Amino acid sequence: MALVLAPEPPLPNWLAALDAQVARAPTFFDGRPVLMDLGALPSSTPDVAAFLRTLEQRGIRIIGTEGAHPSWQGVEAWGRPFPASSKPGRPIEVPDETPKVPSPAPGSDVNSLVIDEPIRSGQSVVFEKGDVTVLGSIGSGAEVLAGGSIHVYGTIRGRAIAGLAGNSKARIFCRKMQAELVAIDGVYQTADDMPADLIGKAVQAWLEDDRMKMTALDSTDTGDANGQSFGRNIRQGRRR
Amino acid sequence: MAKVLVVTSGKGGVGKTTSTAALGAALAQNGANVVVVDFDVGLRNLDLVMGAERRVVYDLINVVQGDAKLAQALIRDKRIDTLSLLPASQTRDKDALTPEGVARVIDQLREKFDWVICDSPAGIEKGAMLAMHHADTAVVVTNPEVSSVRDSDRIIGMLDSKTAKAEKGERIEKHLLLTRYDPGRAARGEMLNVEDVLEILSIPLLGIIPESEEVLRASNVGSPVTLASPTGAAARAYFDAARRLAGENIEVVVPMERKGFMSRLFGRRVA
Numbered sequence: 001m002a003l004v005l006a007p008e009p010p011l012p013n014w015l016a017a018l019d020a021q022v023a024r025a026p027t028f029f030d031g032r033p034v035l036m037d038l039g040a041l042p043s044s045t046p047d048v049a050a051f052l053r054t055l056e057q058r059g060i061r062i063i064g065t066e067g068a069h070p071s072w073q074g075v076e077a078w079g080r081p082f083p084a085s086s087k088p089g090r091p092i093e094v095p096d097e098t099p100k101v102p103s104p105a106p107g108s109d110v111n112s113l114v115i116d117e118p119i120r121s122g123q124s125v126v127f128e129k130g131d132v133t134v135l136g137s138i139g140s141g142a143e144v145l146a147g148g149s150i151h152v153y154g155t156i157r158g159r160a161i162a163g164l165a166g167n168s169k170a171r172i173f174c175r176k177m178q179a180e181l182v183a184i185d186g187v188y189q190t191a192d193d194m195p196a197d198l199i200g201k202a203v204q205a206w207l208e209d210d211r212m213k214m215t216a217l218d219s220t221d222t223g224d225a226n227g228q229s230f231g232r233n234i235r236q237g238r239r240r
Numbered sequence: 241m242a243k244v245l246v247v248t249s250g251k252g253g254v255g256k257t258t259s260t261a262a263l264g265a266a267l268a269q270n271g272a273n274v275v276v277v278d279f280d281v282g283l284r285n286l287d288l289v290m291g292a293e294r295r296v297v298y299d300l301i302n303v304v305q306g307d308a309k310l311a312q313a314l315i316r317d318k319r320i321d322t323l324s325l326l327p328a329s330q331t332r333d334k335d336a337l338t339p340e341g342v343a344r345v346i347d348q349l350r351e352k353f354d355w356v357i358c359d360s361p362a363g364i365e366k367g368a369m370l371a372m373h374h375a376d377t378a379v380v381v382t383n384p385e386v387s388s389v390r391d392s393d394r395i396i397g398m399l400d401s402k403t404a405k406a407e408k409g410e411r412i413e414k415h416l417l418l419t420r421y422d423p424g425r426a427a428r429g430e431m432l433n434v435e436d437v438l439e440i441l442s443i444p445l446l447g448i449i450p451e452s453e454e455v456l457r458a459s460n461v462g463s464p465v466t467l468a469s470p471t472g473a474a475a476r477a478y479f480d481a482a483r484r485l486a487g488e489n490i491e492v493v494v495p496m497e498r499k500g501f502m503s504r505l506f507g508r509r510v511a
Contacts, residue, residue, distance in 0.1 A: 045401075118442055120363075120397025121390050136442065139393040153241075202263070 003029075005060070006037040011051055022058065029060050036078070039067030049074030111148070118154065119144060128164055140180065149173070156182070168207050173217065177203040187212050242350040243358045244396030245485070246375035247417075247460040248399075252362030254383045255419040255449070258343035258459055261289045262404030262475070263379070265464035266482035268323035272354040275314065278328035279371035280361040281337060287327045290317065291462025301329040306340030310348050319467055324353070334367035346374045350355060363478040364398060372403055377413040377485070379446060384432040385421045389440055392416075417481060423495045436492050449474050450495040 007014045009150055022028060036055075038048065040160045045051075051073065052062060056088065111130030118136035119125060123143075130148040144150055145161045148170050150191030152160065153175035163170030163185035170184050179189050184207050191199075194212060202217040247260045257280075264276040278286035281301060287293040292315045298308035303326070310326075317323040326349070329336070350358045360371035372378065378399050382392040395412060405412045418437060425431045438445060450473050451456070458468035466475045466482075473495065480490050 117400075118312065118393075120400070121393035123397050137440070139397075139440070140390045142397075155439075 003032050004035045004037050004066075005055075006040055006041045007051070009042060009045065011041075011045070013055070019058075027140045029058075032061065033063040034060050036062055036065045037067055038065055038069070038072075038075075041069070043069040043071060045069075049077065049136075052078060060167075068151070113146075119158070121158070137176075138179075146170070159183075161188075163207075170206075172205040173203075174203050176215075177201055182212075184212060189214075242353055242378060243355055244346060244350065245355060245376050245377045245379060246360055246372045247357060247379045247381060248395055249362065249381040249388070250364060250368075250369060250373055250395040251383075254388050255379050255455075256362070256381050257285045257289050257359050258455055258465070259379065259381050259417055259419060259449070260286060260357055261464035261476070262455075262466050262478040263485065264355070264357045265317075265320060265323055266475075266479050267355050267357075267486065268320045269466060269479075269509050270316070270482065270486070272320065273322050273352070274355045274357065275324040275326055275349055275353045276357045276359060277326040278338075278348070278359050279367055280359060280472035281328045281367060282330065282333040283361065284328035284330045286359050288462060289316075289459050290325050290329070291366050292317070292325050293462070294326045299327045299329040300345065301332050301336045303456065306339055306341075310345065310352075319463075331396060334365070334370075336360070337367065339370065341374070342370050344372065350491070368395075369375045369398070369402060372399060374404055375399075376405065376411060377415070378436050379415050379417050379485075380441070380443065381417050381419055382437060383440070384418060384422075384426060384434070384437055386432065389432065389437055389490045392441055398443065401469065405493040414443045415485070416441055416443050417446045417449065420451045421448050421495060445492050446484055447477050447492060448495060449477045449481075 004068040036052065041048065048068070049072070052065070056062060062078050065075055065078050089129050102178045112133065113127045113131070114133045114135070115125065116135045117133060119138045119142045121141035123139075124145070125143070126145045128147040130146070132144050132145065132146040133151040133153075134144065134146075135153050138144055138152060138156045138160060140157040143159035143161065145164055147164045147167060148162065150160045150162045150172045152174040156174045156179040158176070158179065159173050159181045160179055161183040168185040168186060172182050172184065177194070178200060179191060179194075182189055182205055183189070184205065187207055187210060189212050198214055198216060203214055204217050205212055205214045206215070245255050246264070249256050260276050264274045268274040276286060276290065277300065278284050279300070279454060280286070287296055295315050298313035300313070302308035303310050303313045313326055315325045317325065317328065320471060346356065358371045358375065361367040380392050382388050399412050400406055401413060403412050416438070418434065421434075434445075434448065452474040454469040454472040454473060455465050455474050458465035459511045460469060465472070466478050469475055484490055
């Protein structure tokens with residue numbers, strides 16, 4: 001059995017409380033393996049690795065970490081991070097600042113995420129479980145990554161990346177296409193390579209035989225559902 | 241109830257300091273007790289724009305670190321006695337600001353003044369974060385061009401996530417101040433127009449300040465434009481913005497290019 005330590009911000013206070021504990025029972029941690037649950041720390045916590053080192057200086061033997069934020073440097077030194085604990089309220093992994101995302105009720109099998117405010121430049125919303133619906137716009141320099149499809153009722157000016165976990169059936173819909181980049185299941189297209197006549201239009205994008213297709217949503221041309229890009233030699237790339 | 245306002249933008253050179261001085265002076269000219277606080281530690285400018293650079297003894301850092309009392313560092317404006325300045329230090333850098341110290345100074349200022357206006361440094365680093373942290377209201381200064389708009393978008397995201405209000409789950413009030421707006425260039429499509437900027441940033445518009453030589457001249461003589469040329473278009477736009485900040489409901493008028501009209505009016509007056 002390993003002990004689990006779950007530090008809470010502010011860290012100096014937490015450390016002081018720990019020290020008080022150790023002062024009362026000096027041999028408490030002797031030789032015991034300790035697992036660090038870092039899930040309660042905000043992603044902005046500076047230098048988590050240094051914090052872990054100060055714990056080791058107190059004789060605490062850390063065998064692993066859990067719930068470490070991917071942006072933290074040096075935490076890997078304490079072994080392969082265990083997957084984040086599946087506590088309610090932390091359904092999405094969100095680097096940097098994000099709009100307050102309503103968290104799905106615990107226990108419910110939620111596979112969609114609705115964001116009812118604009119996603120600002122520099123924000124990144126990651127939702128691997130399913131579809132993301134954005135009522136506002138995705139700003140230039142912002143990004144949405146979804147396991148399923150992405151629906152945007154405003155303008156996509158930043159990046160929309162759908163079908164994260166190998167879902168080639170995912171699609172991207174928006175009321176106004178001005179994206180810097182769109183991608184589905186690793187097939188991406190930058191603004192330069194998009195059909196110019198679709199820029200600024202209501203558009204959907206999907207994959208067909210590993211090629212990205214785009215068509216105007218309000219297109220009255222019902223004869224051919226193959227999309228505007230059909231037959232065109234659109235430059236696109238693939239990344240994983 | 242004192243209001244703490246941060247003037248911020250992300251991008252540099254868009255008019256944060258000029259707008260801080262003009263809005264602060266306009267609010268004070270209307271009778272409110274105002275302090276403008278320079279958070280640009282190491283690159284202080286607000287003292288110059290306010291014309292107080294030769295009266296700086298103590299500064300924000302001295303107060304934050306407890307080396308001086310707040311009353312010793314505050315500089316009262318010579319023209320409007322309800323307007324004060326808390327200057328930044330030019331010889332230190334932003335690391336000298338501590339969150340606890342800043343919180344203490346802001347609390348003290350809240351007791352003394354109706355408005356505490358914080359002039360944020362450019363960027364998204366520590367100085368800018370501390371300047372916005374205690375704000376109740378933010379004025380996001382933006383020029384009608386794409387890089388400024390994108391930086392403002394980023395700052396708005398940070399206002400919604402990194403401020404004390406956001407951390408408590410409250411919303412910070414945000415206003416857009418569009419500065420250096422050139423009606424002629426906007427009409428010719430050389431600049432983003434007002435609707436484009438509002439659509440992208442989707443926060444309420446506080447005012448549109450036309451590009452004007454008066455603003456430049458005012459800065460150079462060390463006077464907020466609302467004092468230096470109070471009847472000019474830029475000053476009038478700042479006065480309106482200040483009244484909107486104070487809660488008045490005044491319609492925003494988009495500046496138009498009306499050379500013909502102006503010269504006609506002028507010609508008639510001369511005659």
